[in-house]
Amino acid sequence: MAQSLLIIGSVWPEPDSSAAGRRMLQLISLFQSHGWEIVFATSASEGDYAADLRARDIRCVQTAINSSEFDDFIIKLQPSAVLFDRFIVEEQFGWRVAEQCPDTVRIxxxxxxxxxxxxxxxxxQEGRPFDPRELLGDDTAKREVASILRCDISLIISDFEMTLLENLFGVEASLLFYLPFLLTSVEEGDREDWPGFEERRDFVTIGNFRHPPNWDAVQYLKQQVWPLVRRQLPQAELHIYGAYPSRKARQLDCPGDGFYIEGRAGDAKGVVRSGxxxxxPLRFGAGLKGKLVESMRCGTPSVTTSIGAEGLSGRLPWSGAVADEPQRIASSAVQLYTDREAWARAQQxxxxxxxxRFDxxxxxxEFTDRLGTIRxxxxxxxxxxxxxGILLHHTTASTKYMSRWIEEKNRLGKEME
Structure with missing residues (x-):
């Protein structure tokens, strides 16, 4: 009998819009390569840029939050494992999975x-340094760590976050698995299509405008970093690509200053490769930054912050420069842009x-071995x-009856229409 995986997604994966979408497709490929049959369920609408999961032999199901219809669905499905794509999804559906399919592994x-x-x-926003110990009193942290503890295994994309969970929150290593981006190596043949230093021009950045760290970085570039770069490179241009630019973002477009808001890129790799x-310059965020990974895979060195580089290079030297002050970011950008030898070293x-780091x-x-052992x-x-176990017991008791109440309220509302 084939192993089956139910993925419950908060959104449809959009690999051309976000690193999270690409990450989901990597996980799907991982499971399928080991013979797992996959069902994808979500309460979200399928957007124009959603990945065609059905073409990948994945059954897609529209589900609903706070509905016992999900119980009937999962009882019939009886998956070997369920993967929640965010802790909020685990809060919504984890107790139902545990109740209806107690022998199913929860990931x-x-x-x-x-x-x-x-x-x-x-x-x-408050103009102060961040202290990780703040998280010990943070309500979101309590919810997120509780979700991790309720699951049988949690996939952690950054080794920095692995350390944080183990050392700050005391999460047992047996409940965590470090699984970063899953990439193929960059071989000699891959580099043949890369433009050289002289063939490339301009600065580039890319990222979904709906993602707060990206939008903050765009404003930071506009107000504090780019004017310093242009002072030294008056003819330089910065082209900013990303899905879902708002009207506010479009208003930042200023060709006279070499600052271009381009919107969604038809060929994301192409625009990064040409830069x-x-x-x-990401001032906040977490996880791994897909834009920087794609830059390295396109042979494009980068200037980022310590938060942007977090979890990516480990003890290896960065592919470009890491700086946290506007003046240092700008001077590093100019130096990398104009120094051919430094640029070539950064590319390597x-x-x-x-x-x-991402084999x-x-x-x-390693992951399939660990999952097999847990099963x-x-x-x-x-x-x-x-x-x-304690958290699951109390969550089931509280969340279950709140969900039942919402479901009954919705039912009565429909009857009265």
């Missing part, structure tokens, strides 16, 4: 630690980061996670 893909991203954002340097460092085969095999020893695995 949480955190994408990134939402509590970390949000707390860092508050610190930036000489990627600018990504990017190749090394991709090839040594798809290595992580895929074979599910009862003792859960017995050893006593705190998780």
């Amino acid at each position: 949480l893909d955190t994408e990134d630690l939402h509590c970390l991203r949000r707390a860092r954002r508050r610190a930036v 000489r340097v990627t600018l990504a 460092r990017g190749i090394r980061i991709i090839n040594e 798809k085969e290595q992580f895929a095999d 074979q020893n599910l009862r003792p695995h859960r017995r050893n996670n006593f705190i998780g």
